[in-house]
Amino acid sequence: MILMSINKNSRQPVFQQIFEQIKIIIEEDILSIGEKLPSTRKLAESLGVHRTTVYRAYEELWAAGYLESNIGGNSRVRQRPLIAKSNSDLEISTFDWSYRFSNAANLLYPYKELSTNANNVLLDFRPLSPDADLLPIDDYRKCMNTVLKNDGANLLNYGSSYGYKPLREQLAKQLQQHSISTSANEIVLTNGIQNGLELVLRSLCNTGDCIFSESPSYTKGLWLMKFLNLKVVEIPMTQNGVNIKALEQNLKKHKPKAIYTMPTFHNPMGISSSQEHREQLLALCEKYQIPLIEDGFEEEMKYFGKAVLPIKSMDRNKMVIYMGTFSKILFPGIRIGWIVAAEPLITKLGAMKQTTELSGISITQAAVHEFCKRGYYELHKKRIHRVYRKRMQQALQACREFLPLEFIHYSKPEGGYLMWFTLKNMAITESQFIQLLSNSGVAVSPGSQFFINKPKKVHFRFSIAHRKENEIRDGIIIIGNLLKKL
Amino acid sequence: MILMSINKNSRQPVFQQIFEQIKIIIEEDILSIGEKLPSTRKLAESLGVHRTTVYRAYEELWAAGYLESNIGGNSRVRQRPLIAKSNSDLEISTFDWSYRFSNAANLLYPYKELSTNANNVLLDFRPLSPDADLLPIDDYRKCMNTVLKNDGANLLNYGSSYGYKPLREQLAKQLQQHSISTSANEIVLTNGIQNGLELVLRSLCNTGDCIFSESPSYTKGLWLMKFLNLKVVEIPMTQNGVNIKALEQNLKKHKPKAIYTMPTFHNPMGISSSQEHREQLLALCEKYQIPLIEDGFEEEMKYFGKAVLPIKSMDRNKMVIYMGTFSKILFPGIRIGWIVAAEPLITKLGAMKQTTELSGISITQAAVHEFCKRGYYELHKKRIHRVYRKRMQQALQACREFLPLEFIHYSKPEGGYLMWFTLKNMAITESQFIQLLSNSGVAVSPGSQFFINKPKKVHFRFSIAHRKENEIRDGIIIIGNLLKKL
Numbered sequence: 001m002i003l004m005s006i007n008k009n010s011r012q013p014v015f016q017q018i019f020e021q022i023k024i025i026i027e028e029d030i031l032s033i034g035e036k037l038p039s040t041r042k043l044a045e046s047l048g049v050h051r052t053t054v055y056r057a058y059e060e061l062w063a064a065g066y067l068e069s070n071i072g073g074n075s076r077v078r079q080r081p082l083i084a085k086s087n088s089d090l091e092i093s094t095f096d097w098s099y100r101f102s103n104a105a106n107l108l109y110p111y112k113e114l115s116t117n118a119n120n121v122l123l124d125f126r127p128l129s130p131d132a133d134l135l136p137i138d139d140y141r142k143c144m145n146t147v148l149k150n151d152g153a154n155l156l157n158y159g160s161s162y163g164y165k166p167l168r169e170q171l172a173k174q175l176q177q178h179s180i181s182t183s184a185n186e187i188v189l190t191n192g193i194q195n196g197l198e199l200v201l202r203s204l205c206n207t208g209d210c211i212f213s214e215s216p217s218y219t220k221g222l223w224l225m226k227f228l229n230l231k232v233v234e235i236p237m238t239q240n241g242v243n244i245k246a247l248e249q250n251l252k253k254h255k256p257k258a259i260y261t262m263p264t265f266h267n268p269m270g271i272s273s274s275q276e277h278r279e280q281l282l283a284l285c286e287k288y289q290i291p292l293i294e295d296g297f298e299e300e301m302k303y304f305g306k307a308v309l310p311i312k313s314m315d316r317n318k319m320v321i322y323m324g325t326f327s328k329i330l331f332p333g334i335r336i337g338w339i340v341a342a343e344p345l346i347t348k349l350g351a352m353k354q355t356t357e358l359s360g361i362s363i364t365q366a367a368v369h370e371f372c373k374r375g376y377y378e379l380h381k382k383r384i385h386r387v388y389r390k391r392m393q394q395a396l397q398a399c400r401e402f403l404p405l406e407f408i409h410y411s412k413p414e415g416g417y418l419m420w421f422t423l424k425n426m427a428i429t430e431s432q433f434i435q436l437l438s439n440s441g442v443a444v445s446p447g448s449q450f451f452i453n454k455p456k457k458v459h460f461r462f463s464i465a466h467r468k469e470n471e472i473r474d475g476i477i478i479i480g481n482l483l484k485k486l
Numbered sequence: 487m488i489l490m491s492i493n494k495n496s497r498q499p500v501f502q503q504i505f506e507q508i509k510i511i512i513e514e515d516i517l518s519i520g521e522k523l524p525s526t527r528k529l530a531e532s533l534g535v536h537r538t539t540v541y542r543a544y545e546e547l548w549a550a551g552y553l554e555s556n557i558g559g560n561s562r563v564r565q566r567p568l569i570a571k572s573n574s575d576l577e578i579s580t581f582d583w584s585y586r587f588s589n590a591a592n593l594l595y596p597y598k599e600l601s602t603n604a605n606n607v608l609l610d611f612r613p614l615s616p617d618a619d620l621l622p623i624d625d626y627r628k629c630m631n632t633v634l635k636n637d638g639a640n641l642l643n644y645g646s647s648y649g650y651k652p653l654r655e656q657l658a659k660q661l662q663q664h665s666i667s668t669s670a671n672e673i674v675l676t677n678g679i680q681n682g683l684e685l686v687l688r689s690l691c692n693t694g695d696c697i698f699s700e701s702p703s704y705t706k707g708l709w710l711m712k713f714l715n716l717k718v719v720e721i722p723m724t725q726n727g728v729n730i731k732a733l734e735q736n737l738k739k740h741k742p743k744a745i746y747t748m749p750t751f752h753n754p755m756g757i758s759s760s761q762e763h764r765e766q767l768l769a770l771c772e773k774y775q776i777p778l779i780e781d782g783f784e785e786e787m788k789y790f791g792k793a794v795l796p797i798k799s800m801d802r803n804k805m806v807i808y809m810g811t812f813s814k815i816l817f818p819g820i821r822i823g824w825i826v827a828a829e830p831l832i833t834k835l836g837a838m839k840q841t842t843e844l845s846g847i848s849i850t851q852a853a854v855h856e857f858c859k860r861g862y863y864e865l866h867k868k869r870i871h872r873v874y875r876k877r878m879q880q881a882l883q884a885c886r887e888f889l890p891l892e893f894i895h896y897s898k899p900e901g902g903y904l905m906w907f908t909l910k911n912m913a914i915t916e917s918q919f920i921q922l923l924s925n926s927g928v929a930v931s932p933g934s935q936f937f938i939n940k941p942k943k944v945h946f947r948f949s950i951a952h953r954k955e956n957e958i959r960d961g962i963i964i965i966g967n968l969l970k971k972l
Contacts (some may be wrong), residue, residue: 227878
C-alpha cells in the first residue's frame, strides 16, 4: 500500500497532490519499474476522494512519462532508462557539432530575427511588407471559413506538388492583365519568391556555376546564391534598369546559367526599366541563349506613370522564368508565390517540390483562391493603391522640398514601397551615417547589404510601407537636416 | 468616332458587347496604340446606355491589358509589343530546356500525382494519411478563427525562421510524454518531415557523402537522398529494428554523415524496435561518433503493447536529431513537422530555413498551437486511437484467420497505420502479384519502392488508415484467397 496524505483544504488541487506524491515515490524508486499502482477505485476509497480525481492524477502521470499506457488493466510504472534531462547532474560528454556541417551549411548567412524597434527608433523605414493596418484579415478569415467548411477534408490532405490547381488557373487569368499568356500547366506555386528562386537556381545550377545578378540586388537572393555556392557576377544598375552595355560585355566573358533581374520596382532601388530597355534585355538573352529570371515581386503595385509590361509578356521562346508573390500585396505570412515558365522546367520544379517537401499548404492556397474569386483581391488592390500612392507622392514631394540635392540623389519610383538614396560629396561612412540617422530616431536599410562587392558610395534603402504620410515627411525632413548639418 | 452596335435584347450583357467590339477594334489596329477612347459619358450617350455600363467595359479592357490605367484622364490604347500568345500564329523558336538542368535536377524522381481510384480499385490500402472521416476540421476551424481575430496582423507577417515560438514551447511540453527533455531553443518547425529531412541532410552532407538508411525505408526519403547525390548504404531490417550486427560491420567500413532510422511503427514495416535494441543502436552511434536521425513520424499512434521510449529520450550527448510531424495525426495538409536537436545544429537549420524560404506559415502554426492549448489535440488523439486500434486489431485477427501462413509473413505492429507482408515459397513477380490483387479490387503499395537495391522477395505495404474494419477484413480475405489459388 502506498502511504499518502491529502490535504483537502490546500490551494493545490487534490489530483495534483496525488500526482506529485506518486511522482516522488517513483523517482525515489519506492515503486520500481513494472510495479502496479493501486486501481483508481482502490486508491480513491482509501484516500476518501472521488475516483475521477485519482483517474486524472494517473492521466497526468502517464502524460509525464511515469506510467505505461493503462490499456487493459492496472497502471504500471514505466521503464525510463537513462533519461537525458536538461538539468541533469549526470556528466555529459557533449558531441562536437562544429566540424560536422556541410560546405553549404558553412556558407549560410547567420540568421538573426529583426528587432523592429531597437535603439529608440521612432520612424522605421526598413520593413518591406504591407502595412499591418491595411491587411484584409477579416475578408481572408471569411474565405478560410468557407473553404474549410466546403472542402476541408480534401484540402487538409496532401496536395499537388504544383500547388492548388484552381489558384494556378486564377493566376493565369490575372497575369493576362499584364499581357502574360499562360495556363495552369506552366505555373507552380512556391513558398514565396525566396523558395521559388531556390527551386529555380537548384534546377539550373551546379555548385560553382555562374549566375548574373543586378548590383545592387535583393539581399536574401544574394545570400541564397552564396549558400548554393554560385559564382555571382554583379552587373551594375543604372536609373533605367541594369546596364545593358555592361551586361553584354559580361555575356561575352562568362556563360551564366541564368540572369536574375527585377525590372519593376526594383529592390532596393524602387525604379522600373522602360519598355525599350526590357526589349533590349530580352534580345540579349535570346542572342546569347541565356534564361532570364524575372522577379515581379511588386508587379501589381503601380501607382502612376505609363504602363510597362513584364518581360515575360514578350517571351515568345519561353526562356523567361517569371516569379510573383502575394507577400507584398496580401500577406507575407501565407507564403504563396508562383513561377511561370516553360513546361519542361515546371515539371522539374514540381518534382523538386515533391522531393523536398511533398507539397505546399493547399488550404491556404484555396483560401486565397476564394479571396480572388469573390473579387476581394481586386477591391483590396484598389484600396491599398489609394493609400500607398499618396505615401509615395508625399515621399517624392518631401524629397524635392527638404533634401539638399547637392549632397544626395534619390530614385523616383512609380509604384511599390521602395526608394533608394545615394550620398554625394560627403566624407562619411555608411555605418556613421546610419548611426547618426538612428540617433535622430530614423531607421533605414544600409545600402551595402544589397551588394556582394561593397560599394564605394553610401546608399540606403527607404521603405514607405509601414509609415503614414506625415511620418514619411518627418523622416525625410530629418534626413535633410542631418545632411545640411554635416 | 467608333462605330458600334448594341443589341439590348441579346443574352450577352451590354457591357460585354462593348468590351468585345472595342477589343476587336484594337486588335485590328483601327484604334492604334496611344489613341484615346471616348470618355465613358460620351460613349454612353451615343449608345444610349448607362454610363456605369461603359465604365465596366473599360475596366474589363484595362484588366485584359488593352487599355492603360485611366488615372488622371481618358483611357488610351496600351502598347502591347510582341505579346506572346499561347495560340499565336507566330513562328516560335522554342528554347531547348532539356540540357539546361543541373545534376541534381536530373537526379529527381519524376513526379506523378497519385490516382487513388485507378483500375476499379475498390479497396485501397495505399494511403498513409489519416482517414478523411476522422479529421477534426471543425475544431481546427474554430482555432483558426480565434488566432486570426486575436492576432491576425502579427501572424500574417513574416514569421520566425525557427517557427512560431508558442508552438515550439508546446511541443517541448508534449515531448515530455515520451520522456524527451528539451526546450523551444532546440526545436525548429519544418514543412513536414520531408522538408525536415532535407534541411538536416543538407546541413550535414556534401554531394557524394555517405549516409546509412534502413532497408526497406521511406520511399521519398530515399528519393531525397538520391536527389542530394548521397551514397546510400542500406542496412537490412529485422523484425526487431535494423540489424545491429550488419550496422556495426558497415560502420567499420564506411564513415556515414548520419544514420537514418524509424524505430517506431517503421515505414513500410509497421514494427517497433525494443528498448534494448534502441540502447544498442544509440551505443553504436556513440562509439563511432555518428549522428542519428530518428524519424518519429507516428510516435503518438501507439495502440497497445509495452511503452517504448524514443531514442532521443536517452540522448545524453545530444547527437540524436529527432523528427516529428502532425501529418499522421492531425492533417497532412498543414505541413507542420519539427526537428529536435542540439542548439548548434538548430541554429544552422534556422539560417537554412531563412535562406531557402524565409519562414513557415505562422498563422497555421498558431492555429495548431491553439488546438493543442485548448486540449483538442489530446482529445482527438484518444478518439482516433479508439478507431485505429480496432482497425489494427481487426487486421491482425484477419491475418491469423484467413492467411495461409506457409505462403506469407506479416508484421505485427502495436500502432501506426502500416503492415508489411512478405511472400514465401511463391513463384510470382511483384508486378504480377500486384496486378492480380488489383484485378480483385485490392490496391497495396509494391514493396520494391522501399528499397534502392531491389529485393529478392515479393513484399507489399498495407495501410489500414483509410479503410473501415469490415473493409480491412474483406481485403485480407481477398489476399488470402488469391494466395491459396496461386
